[in-house]
Amino acid sequence: MTHKIAIVNSSSFGRKFPDQMERLEKIGEIKRFTFAIDTPGKELADKLMGYDIIISSVTPFFTREFFEHKDKTILISRHGIGYNNIDMEAATEKGTVVTIVSAQVERDAVAENAIANLMAVVRQTSSAYQAAKEGRWAERAQFMGHQLTGKTAGVIGLGNIGSRVGEILKHGFNMRLLAYDPHQSKEDLESKGAEAVELDELLKESDFISLNAFIDPQSFHMISDREFGLMKKGVYITNAARGELMDQDAILRALDNGTIAGLAVDVVEGEPIDQTHPFFKYNNVIVTPHTSAYTYECLRGMGEKVVSDVEKMVNNEQPDNVVNAELFNK
Structure with a gap:
């Protein structure tokens, strides 16, 4: 045939x-x-x-x-x-x-990129590089970031990739690791080194949040205005899962009111997007074109x-x- x-x-x-x-x-x-x-x-x-x-x-x-x-x-x-x-x-x-494809194939690549993008936005790597390239070395004090070490990380979806993100954050940066995953038991989450919490507690306690859930009717726009209202002022968020996990309009409001100090996304709702997308108006947002597996x-x-x-x-x-x-x- x-x-x-x-x-x-x-x-x-x-x-x-x-x-x-x-x-x-x-x-x-x-x-x-x-x-x-x-x-x-x-x-x-x-x-x-x-x-x-x-x-x-x-x-x-x-x-x-x-x-x-x-x-x-x-x-x-x-x-x-x-x-x-x-x-x-x-x-x-x-x-x-x-x-x-087996989820295991993408595990390390996607998890590593979620952390790389998070670190880039936290330490303002792209902006600092651009300043150096343009000869604005004297402006280096503007590029103050935060340390991850000793802070609290919240992982939403502690599955194949999320659990690897959690390992890196906990063991690489000595972070307290919280996890919310309604598809796993408390014992399962704890066996992966995390404190099992409800979503609201994770949002309230976390300094850094990583989204690693899959999309279904329950997780679509699971992070919207109410959820941003629970977060600490100045939270950092990385999303290498699906853009539809967060309500885009609510993200923009959270950026404008200072709830989000930095956003790193490899996935965007409605992707592919072009240069007119509102995320590109913010200096504290990093967007990569769904390249975590690359x-x-x-x-x-x-x-x-x-x-x-x-x-x-x-x-x-x-x-x-x-x-x-x-x-x-x-």
Whole structure:
């Protein structure tokens, strides 16, 4: 059987590791596609007609409308760990297998970037560099930051990546570690070295907050005006999970009233964003373009998983990390 492979909205897959593309070329024709985040399902289906294997990024959205109009698609392999851009019920009804990368592959890369961005905003690294570059050395006293050592860190979502963030903050900076995670027991959180607390207590006590939760109906905009009102004045926040965890308008109000001393985000609601986004008006906000997983080690591991998914599917084998594994139990 001849297969056609569509690489959709991925800026990184296959770019640095040509051996992975060579393996796919042995399976079938490959073409790259770039779609707007809000591309309608039918239009998306029409453009991808004939491609029975899709390698997908975090966008676009593979909706029920997409699956209703698309011809046979045996696999959507997510080049990442999330799958909230795929209507899983519709995919399963269509018989489309959906796979994701093991969370362990991204663990260190994403956690390290969450800390790197946090440190950059806390110590005003980018602003200080720009001053030095422009010959404004005498202004160095303006770039006063804070130390993390001995302060209180709150991690929201102490799962795969959040637990690594917690390890770095606790053992690297001798911080008191608080954790809120409604999907884990008190014992689970304590076994990871954290004090298990409710969300309100974490917000009130933390000097630094890291968001590492996943998006579901309960966590969407879980941080809004009420929650910012509970935080200490001058809190620092890093988010390498999903932009939708925080209400953007509420963030802007918290920046304006001084609640947030510094914000470091690798994810933004409605991304990709352009230079007109209001975050760029603030000197105490750092935005990176969803690059937390962009290390050679991580991207090679992610690519290997995706290629393996494709190879196994065309050989009638079950890939690893299948979201709708029930398709193999029929």
